[in-house]
Amino acid sequence: MSLTSLTAPVDPLSALGAWQRQLRAQFPILRGADAPVYLDSAATAQKPQAVLDAVHTYLVTANANAGRGIYTWANRTTELVERTRERVKSFLDDPDPARSTVHFTSGTSEGLRTIARDWLTEHLRDGDEIIVPFADHQANAQPWLEAQRLLTARGVRITVHDMPYEAESKDYDQAALAGLVTDQTRFVAATHVHHIYGNDMNVHRIRDVVGPDVPICLDAAQSVGHLPVSTTDLDVDFVAFSGHKAMALPGTGAVWARGARGPAFTPGGWSGSPNTAGILSMEAAFDWLEAAGLENIDRWSVALGVRLTDGLARLDSYEVLGCPLSLTADSDVQRRQGIVTFRHRDIGSSDLGFILAEHGLMVRADGHCQARGGETDSSVRVSLHLYNTPDEIDRLLDVLATLDRRNGARA
Structure with missing residues (x-):
């Protein structure tokens, strides 16, 4: 869902309240009246009981190395890993699973670097050009x-061009991008959901700009597990994502490769032992997310983000990063996908992060691994998921409002 109208007759936070309470109860780490307020899901998502149970069952019934033995446990582990590979394809709405491949990694950063070193360097020739998003996460800039x-x-x-951005919306500038594309353009890297601004970068428009033959690589770290991701609709050639941001275990991820444009994707070197427990946790996480309903997860996170940005827009001491037209509840422009990043005009972001932590509010406060063309100053990022509640947003806004009043009194 790219567009959400806050004037819609039914507020998602009201319509989905019972659904959300039932699902939140399935996260052991968040149970209890004194449960902390976790607002850092863009870094890693919390794990539902179903994922924890799946990992425990595997470790106590079939723990072995995949592809390294012929005994029962090894065969079972190999079978489960291959099954997860196919599950990744179905979760990403793969248009041609017989041709595509899935390579397991430790996360998005390793996945993008693997594509760069093992595929792109073999694909390019003297004089070729690529286009890279230097105002996104450095994991989607440094590898290229x-x-x-x-x-x-x-x-x-080769020539590396900077992906152009629209100044106000922070979206990719499709018209300027068209001016960069030449007969020598061989590769475009893009991000699905921006890790600071929270906006859907409208990657589906890039294919029309670059034409039918240029491979597109997608950093989907902030979209897989948060909203429906269809490789059929997006028409991209690579998707790299982190399993741990999609409710799987830490240190897991994958690269999906379409295999239809350019040479086949084959990671180089000896792969070593796979993270079997982490890989299998992805299958359990994807099953749980689809059963919960990715469309509703998206609606819930977006609505929480709207509640937060609307509250922040009423506080004079805060600057919300990203498109300024998307802040208030009556705005009809594209909404933030559960990520809201801001600064206080007088309190440093690290200090603000410590203050919020003292109030039981866990946020990220730093530079957020920006590439060279991105934000240069640190900021506070709040990133949401289906287990967050309207009361948690209000609790955060109450603390921020207190700081705003104190700041006003000093001014």
């Missing part, structure tokens, strides 16, 4: 520069 350095060392010169 590393590929350029590796190619330069071989005597292959």
Whole structure:
């Protein structure tokens, strides 16, 4: 869901309240009257009981190394890993699962770097050009520069263009992008949901701009597990994501490769032992997320973000990063996908993060791993998921409002 009208007759927070309470109760770490307020799901998501149970069952019934033995447990582990590979394809709405491949990684960063080193460097030739988003996460910038350095060392010169952005919306500038595309454009890297601004970057429009033959690589760290992601609709060639941001175990992720444009994707080197428990947790997480309903998860997170931005827009001491037209409850522009980032005009972001932590509000307060063209100053990021509640947003706003009043009294 890219567009949400806050003037809709039914408020998602009211319509989905019973649904949300039932699902929140399935997260052991969040149970109890004194449960902390966890507002850092863009870094890692909490795990439902179903995922924890699936991992426990595997570890006590079939724990072995995949692809390294012929005995029962090893065969069972290999079978489960391969089943998860197919589950990734179905979760991403793969248009051609017989052709595509899935490579398991420790997360999005490793996945993008693997694509850069093991695929892109073999695909490019002297004089080729690529387009990279330098105002997104550095994990979607550094690997492509590393590929350029590796190619330069071989005597292959390529040009790396900065992906253009619209100044106000922070979305990709499709018209300016069209001006960068030439007959030598061989690759475009993009981000599905921005890790600071929270906006859907409208990647589905890029295919029309770059044409039918240019491979597109998608950083889906902030979308997989948070909203429906269809590789059929997006028409991209690579999707890298982190399983731990999608309710699987820490240190898990995958690269999905379509295999239809350019050479087949084959990770180089010896892969070693896979993180079997982490891989299997992804299947359980995807099953749980689909049963919960990704469309409703998206609606809930967006509505919480609206509640937060509308509250922040009423406080003079705060600057909300991203599109300024999407802040208030009556705005009809594209909404933030459960990520809201802001600064206080006088209190440093690290200090603000400590203050919020003292009130039991766990947020991220730092530079958020921005690439060279992104925000240069630190900020506070609140990132939401289906287990967060309207009361938690109001609790956060109460603390921020108190700081706003104190700041006003000093001014």
